[in-house]
Amino acid sequence: MREGSCPFGLWHVHVAWEDDLVSRVRFLRYPAAGGAPEQFTRYLAGDPNGLAGLRSVATEGESVFARIYRAVQAVPYGETTTYGEVAGRVGTVPRVVGTAMRLNPTPLLVPCHRVVAKDGPGGFSPALELKQALLSLERGKRTY
Known part of the structure; x- marks a missing residue:
């Protein structure tokens, strides 16, 4: 390794x-x-x-989280989707998607920064400023 x-x-x-x-x-x-x-x-x-x-190791297998991570990988560069939309694609609920995003072992490869709440940015670990910087980077508005 x-x-x-x-x-x-x-x-x-x-x-x-x-x-x-x-x-x-x-x-x-x-x-x-x-x-x-x-x-x-x-x-x-x-x-x-x-x-x-x-x-990403996270996308291997057929667990609910692996299906969520593959759905998030399909979100195009520079675009966003909501927790609810991802949940609908994989047959679960938004809270499970949020948990999967929080536990995502390979952010960027599984671009959890592209998943937002229906009424705002949602969360991001370790800092919301990092999520905003990644979204700005992808939209061509580099803030770093």
Whole structure:
């Protein structure tokens, strides 16, 4: 297993991976030893296809969460969907989608920042400002 990070504004995107399979992505305030896969650097520079070729452990299998994560992966770059819309696509309820997003082990690969509440941005861990920065990046309005 390899680990490393790349910067995104005041944050560092920490990645754990082997070959093309990513097992963990976290946002922390400090860098890790070593670099992240090049695809993350391209994505964070605004390349809509930057993460192409990488897979997430979260999307494997047929659990409700895996189905939710695959539905979220299908949300196009620069667009958003609601917790309720994702729930409708996979046959569950919005609260389960919210829980899956909170527990998402590979944000960015499973772009949980693209899932919003019907009346606002919804949540994002570790900080809502990070969700807003990622959405701005994807809309071509880089704030970092």
